[in-house]
Amino acid sequence: MATRAPRADALANRAGILNAARTALTTDPQASVDVIARGAGLSRRTLYGHFDDRDTLIRELIVIGAQRFNAIAESIADADAQLALARLAARLWHEAAHVQFAAVLALDEAHVEHTAEALAPLRRAVDDLVRRGQDDGSFRTDLAAPTLARLIEEMARTVVARTDAASAGAADLAVRTVLSIAGLSWREADALLAAHPDIAETAA
Structure with missing residues (x-):
């Protein structure tokens, strides 16, 4: 027997709940199910018809x-x-700065395991990029590739979780910090970013 597609109103309700959750959590990361349901113009019962509990809803936002x-x-x-790492850092920063509330929730210890699973493709991309940079001599080689990739990841976690992440100059600092961890000097980072001004524009 074929599975029946969700009704249009059910899909609309689910989308409304997710949008309300984003709005509520931007103001208050501890926003309750009641607040989210009211923001969506729905009852708690309707919300629970789509999500088992608050954590399930947050995990959906993380995904x-x-x-x-x-x-x-x-x-x-x-x-x-080097250019690929700088561009990746800038684009990820730009995205994180617009959804910082979700990023902070995602990096919370209660959700970090689920977040790591959801971000597995990104982590593999960073690992591959680090190995490529070490192989061609453009990244530091005094650390094993997995260790260097994790250092880059941990720096990103720290920066994203900061409440002043949207302040002037923060994006440029984030990109330069990633490049520094990878082994570039400040002069090398300067030269790279000066040669590719579009990277800074992406991160702004």
């Missing part, structure tokens, strides 16, 4: 956000490893 981050990783096609 949606992860899909966007993973797509960004897949879009980076620069052959130069």
Whole structure:
């Protein structure tokens, strides 16, 4: 027997709940199910018809956000490893700055395991990029590739979780910090970013 497609109103309700959750959590990361349901113009019962509990709803937001981050990783096609890392950092920063509330929730210890699973494609992309940069001599080689990739990831976690992430100059600092961890000097980072001003424009 064929599975019946969800009704249009059910799909609309689910989308409304997710949008209301984004709005509510932007103001208050601890926003309750009641607040989210009211924001969607629905009852708690209707919300629970779509999501078992608040954590299930948050995990759905994490998955949606992860899909966007993973797509960004897949879009980076620069052959130069340094340029690819700078562009990846800038584009991820730009996305995270617009959904910082979700990023903070995703990096919370209660959800970090689920987040790691959802972001597996992005993590593989970073691992591959680090190995490529080490192989061609453009990244530091005093650290094993998995260790260097994790250092880059941990720096990203720290920056995204900061409440002043949208402040002036923060994006440029984030990109430069990633490049520094990869082994570039500040002069090398300067030269790379000066040669590719579109990277800074992406991160702004």
